[in-house]
Amino acid sequence: MATAPEIDAPADPLGAFRSEVRDWLAAHFPPSLKGKDNAMSAVEGPHENSPEEDAWQAAMGEKGWGxxxxPSDYGGGGLSRAEARVLQEEMARIGAWNPIGGMGVMMFGPTLLEYGSEEQKSEHIPAIAKGTVRWCQGYSEPGAGSDLASLQCFAEDKGDHYLVNGQKTWTSGGQWADKCFMLVRTDRTKKHEGITFLLCDMDTPGVEVKPIRLISGSSPFCETFFTNVQVPKANRVGAEGQGWTIGKRLLQHERSSLSGGGSAAGRLFAQGTPLAPLAKTFVGEDEQGRIADPELRGRIARHEMDLRAFLATLRRASQEVASNQGPSATTSIMKNVGARLIQERSELLIEIRGLAGLGWEGEGFEADALKDARAWLFGKAVSIYGGSSEIQNNVIAKRILGMLDHQ
Structure with missing residues (x-):
């Protein structure tokens, strides 16, 4: 009987690049850092790097692969989307993590690449690409949260500079940031068209930062006050009055990150406590080795299916971005779903442990349980920051479903 001819497997079109990545990672990634988190992406506080972490960050920054x-012209990697996926796959294979992060990477950098002048991109993008400058966001105000366009922080034209007076709140990492990208009002007679996008050094005289202590016990957010702060006009991104357009674009980048690739969701999904093994420990198993409580078993199964479908959708959406002009209004859908999954997972962890999951500090509680309890409390903010779920629903209705307001 004749045998079927052997068919050679198709060659990997990126095989040479994959080999290059593997060789470079083997030479530069310290094995002692395997599986560690990216401290630069967090806002909980400054991180004292070990020598190995400093070396890893410097290597990735110099290569541009953070x-x-x-674009490589500004210190980036200059890779295609396909090459970037290969890099991500090879890093995941050896437990490597990206040491370059923060708001400069998540939000400001991509926005500046679209709207910034050549001088601004040359000045700011390389430092973001190397992770040497921390940025914070000056958007929300005490009277302008969900209705962000009501902001009143005012920038008065003084010829070669603006004189900024006002207040921002929920400034993530403001007490540790080097610079702030912010929305200010330059025209009080117009709502949206009166907003301008400025960049401000946080050590400028007149800038005062006061951390806000949260229910979770951390203080990652601040009130930020601006009193006669001089901001050079060279620090204006785009034209005067274009701030609302630029600010909305930045929020799309933020929602894209927060939906799954950002610090909160990324750490929870990639490194969070597994639900099923924990439930078997605290609730027990039936004679078939399943979680003993059928109702809880069903909820965990539904959550895991929703999570996997969500992550698969994120991967597909990131691939489709290559043929578009960056994130679109669909990031609002991803942000809402991601927020729901984060909060749902945290609540399941508390419920599974029962009283053992409600510890705050002290003896008698496992370290993971204390961490998950604080994450549960912090997670209440996930459906608020980056634009509340209600605001995302409005964006979805108007920008995706085409629904218009009817008087």
Whole structure:
């Protein structure tokens, strides 16, 4: 009987690049850092790097692979989307993590690449790509949260500079940031068209930061006050009055990150406590080795299916971005679903442990349980920051479903 001819497997079109990545990672990634988190992406506080972490960050920054698809002219990797996926796969294979992160990578950098002048991109993008400058966001105000366009922080034209007076709140990492990208009002007679996008050094005289202590016990957010702060006009991104357009674009980048690739969701999904093994420990198993409580078993199964479908959708959406002009209004859908999954997972962890999951500090509680309890409390903010779920629903209705307001 004749045998079927052997068919050679198709060659990997990126095989040479994959080999290059493996060789480079083997030479530069310290094995002692395997599986560690990216401290630069967090806002909980400054991180004292070990010598190995400093070396890893410097290597990735010099290579540009911390922001692999950004233009190489500004310190990025200059990779294609396909090459960036290979890099991500090879890093995941050995437990490597990206040491370059923060708001400069998540939000400001991609926005500046679209709207910034050549001088601004040359000045700011390389430092973001190397992770040497921390940025914070000056958007929300005490009277302008969900209705952000009501902001009143005012920038008065003084010829070669603006004189900024006002207040921002929920400034993530403001007490540790070097610079702030902010929305200010330059025209009080117009709502949306009166907003301008400025960049401000946080050590400028007149800038005062007061941390806000949260129910979770951390203080990652601040009130930020601006009193006669001089901001050079060279620090204006785009034209005067274009701030609302630029600010909305930045929020799309933020929602894209927060939906799954950002610090909160990324750490929870990639490194969070597994639900099923924990439930078997605290609730027990039936004679078939399943979680003993059928109702809880069903809820965990539904959550895991929703999570996997969500992550698969994120991967597909990130691939489709290559043929578009960056994130779209669909990031609002991803942000809402991601927020729901984060909160749902945290609540399941508390419920599974029962009283053992409600510890705050002290003896008698496992370290993971204390961490998950604080994450549960912090997670209440996930459906608020980056634009509340209600605001995302409005965006979905108007920008995706085409529903218009009817008087």
């Amino acid at each position: 922001v692999p698809t950004w």
